[in-house]
Amino acid sequence: MSSDERAELLRELILLADDDPLAAPHIRLRRRLGLAMLTACCAWLVPWTVMLGFTLPEHYIAGQWRAAWIGFDIGLTLALAGTAFAAWRRLQVVVLGQIVCGTLLVCDAWFDVMLSWGSGEFPVSVATALLGELPLAGLLFFAARKVVLTTVHSMWIREGRAGPEPRLREIGIFTIDHHRPPRPRDPQG
Numbered sequence: 001m002s003s004d005e006r007a008e009l010l011r012e013l014i015l016l017a018d019d020d021p022l023a024a025p026h027i028r029l030r031r032r033l034g035l036a037m038l039t040a041c042c043a044w045l046v047p048w049t050v051m052l053g054f055t056l057p058e059h060y061i062a063g064q065w066r067a068a069w070i071g072f073d074i075g076l077t078l079a080l081a082g083t084a085f086a087a088w089r090r091l092q093v094v095v096l097g098q099i100v101c102g103t104l105l106v107c108d109a110w111f112d113v114m115l116s117w118g119s120g121e122f123p124v125s126v127a128t129a130l131l132g133e134l135p136l137a138g139l140l141f142f143a144a145r146k147v148v149l150t151t152v153h154s155m156w157i158r159e160g161r162a163g164p165e166p167r168l169r170e171i172g173i174f175t176i177d178h179h180r181p182p183r184p185r186d187p188q189g
Contacts, residue, residue: 007160014159076104095144102140109133
């Protein structure tokens, strides 16, 4: 059998055995509940944010200021350490760590700059955000995307596929086959 014939056979075998794990009834229910919860959260946060915009005081004395920032920095340190460990061990969970760390760094930059506004610490906060936190966050987001793309590329090659790989926005959960027609919608959900 030629390598092209083996690749085609492999693709056909994958299609035959390719049951969609998301089609299981208990998973469909969890997905619907999760989507409903996320939609409800978004619907709640819009008026809540508008209300806060009108009611929060301009200045506020905060208790436990040190504990809040030290706790945040401890969490960021643990997230960075866990991400470094996952990268060292070559584990896919590194993508989650990279996204979490990048998000925490963006939040850290935002709060440092906003909470130092009008103070003598403002220039240092802006410099730290622009020269440290935000570039590192961007690097982490870029690296997470690169790991996912490399994984897709590896699967694409291992499955013997030819032609260009699909873009990330074209890839469904549990599949990279963007040429297959969509599954018929289950009338139950």
